[in-house]
Amino acid sequence: MRTIGLMSGTSLDGVDAAWVETDGEAIGRLGPVLTLPYHPSLRRDLRELLDRASGSGAGEIPADDPFLASCIDRLTERHIEAVRAVKWEADLIGFHGQTILHRPHRPGSNVAGFTWQVGDAARLARETGLTVAHDFRSADVAVGGQGAPLVPVVHAAMARDLPKPLAILNLGGVGNVTWIGRDGELVAFDTGPANGPLDDWARHATGEAYDRDGRLALAGQADGGVLAPLMAHAWLAAPPPKSLDRLDFDRALKEAGAPALSPADGAATLVAFAAICVAAAARHFPEPPVQWLVAGGGRRNPAMMRALGAALAEPVRAVEVAGWNGDALEAQAFGVLAARVWRGLPLTFPGTTGAPGPTPGGRLVGPLL
Ligand SMILES: Nc1ncnc2c1ncn2[C@@H]1O[C@H](COP(=O)(O)OP(=O)(O)OP(=O)(O)O)[C@@H](O)[C@H]1O
Numbered sequence: 001m002r003t004i005g006l007m008s009g010t011s012l013d014g015v016d017a018a019w020v021e022t023d024g025e026a027i028g029r030l031g032p033v034l035t036l037p038y039h040p041s042l043r044r045d046l047r048e049l050l051d052r053a054s055g056s057g058a059g060e061i062p063a064d065d066p067f068l069a070s071c072i073d074r075l076t077e078r079h080i081e082a083v084r085a086v087k088w089e090a091d092l093i094g095f096h097g098q099t100i101l102h103r104p105h106r107p108g109s110n111v112a113g114f115t116w117q118v119g120d121a122a123r124l125a126r127e128t129g130l131t132v133a134h135d136f137r138s139a140d141v142a143v144g145g146q147g148a149p150l151v152p153v154v155h156a157a158m159a160r161d162l163p164k165p166l167a168i169l170n171l172g173g174v175g176n177v178t179w180i181g182r183d184g185e186l187v188a189f190d191t192g193p194a195n196g197p198l199d200d201w202a203r204h205a206t207g208e209a210y211d212r213d214g215r216l217a218l219a220g221q222a223d224g225g226v227l228a229p230l231m232a233h234a235w236l237a238a239p240p241p242k243s244l245d246r247l248d249f250d251r252a253l254k255e256a257g258a259p260a261l262s263p264a265d266g267a268a269t270l271v272a273f274a275a276i277c278v279a280a281a282a283r284h285f286p287e288p289p290v291q292w293l294v295a296g297g298g299r300r301n302p303a304m305m306r307a308l309g310a311a312l313a314e315p316v317r318a319v320e321v322a323g324w325n326g327d328a329l330e331a332q333a334f335g336v337l338a339a340r341v342w343r344g345l346p347l348t349f350p351g352t353t354g355a356p357g358p359t360p361g362g363r364l365v366g367p368l369l
């Protein structure tokens with residue numbers, strides 16, 4: 001199938017789009033990729049939605065809330081523009097939407113999991129004339145999975161011919177890793193906060209959306225006193241499966257004293273903690289990888305790459321060394337996942353989300369049905 005994958009990540013910076021030819025298993029031609037940034041007012045409003053959702057709890061923003069409806073309208077509009085901008089013909093769209101709240105089932109808790117992505121799939125289908133796969137996470141959460149990460153099955157397809165064991169790390173707002181064993185075994189989970197808290201910090205300190213080229217972090221020193229309690233956080237030792245909400249570490253960072261640091265030291269400390277989380281993640285792998293391939297915007301941050309290089313025993317390289325596009329990988333993955341939805345193939349597995357078995361998911365809307 002000719003697919004267009006669309007991902008609006010936890011950084012809230014914009015929508016990534018990518019054209020992929022795939023049957024959901026093998027990956028054929030890779031076509032155009034692009035990012036359409038969100039207008040600052042949409043970024044701000046999405047962020048407010050995240051804050052409101054995490055403060056008020058799941059389901060407490062009513063479906064007919066006018067602010068929610070306006071965010072969904074503008075978000076969907078930008079996705080429609082992204083599909084048009086790709087220009088290549090397609091059969092199927094993979095539409096992740098924007099995660100507003102992610103509260104998966106926690107081990108030992110009797111509270112059911114919940115995950116919430118917004119976006120108007122029916123309108124996207126109507127206005128593009130294409131069938132849309134969407135709502136990728138809720139079926140997994142409904143059977144007790146974490147609902148994330150979803151990309152690992154696609155990482156495995158892309159890495160088919162690469163030496164194993166291999167670790168593929170995505171540094172978005174949240175970090176997530178896929179470990180692929182010699183026989184294709186998958187162990188995947190969220191590592192911890194990555195760019196999310198750093199973006200918030202940089203915005204506060206400099207007014208910029210993120211710490212461009214790690215300038216702030218490279219000028220500072222990581223603070224051992226703030227890092228100590230963070231390193232003892234139960235998240236790091238908790239075995240996978242595990243997944244995070246964009247805001248899950250905000251309180252812990254505050255309680256550890258991060259807000260008292262200077263702008264540069266705060267940024268350096270957040271970078272150091274992101275790398276510490278990745279090193280802690282490696283302790284959950286069945287055996288060490290031969291290398292780490294890094295995707296996502298965090299690979300553009302030299303401070304982050306330097307901290308990872310220091311924290312990890314194995315070589316750390318941007319995914320471009322494998323010929324992949326580290327900015328487009330997630331969008332490409334949602335094209336492949338859309339084809340899997342179409343074919344009813346599983347999206348998640350015990351090793352990726354803790355689903356009890358290989359679990360299909362997603363829903364379809366549009367003209368092919
Ligand atoms: N030149 C750069 N210098 C420093 N950081 C950068 C640079 N370019 C991108 N980034 C970081 O990458 C982030 C965007 O990353 P990305 O697009 O992978 O996130 P996302 O897809 O929204 O998140 P997720 O993978 O969690 O869904 C920015 O918010 C910023 O923190």
Ligand SMILES: CC(=O)N[C@H]1[C@@H]2OC[C@@H](O2)[C@@H](O)[C@@H]1O[C@H](C)C(=O)O
Pocket residue numbers: 009010099102115147148149150151152170172173174175176190243244330
């Ligand atoms: C709930 C949610 O949207 N999670 C995102 C987020 O961003 C990175 C990390 O946390 C990952 O678990 C996931 O996205 C990728 C695309 C995934 O599901 O594989």
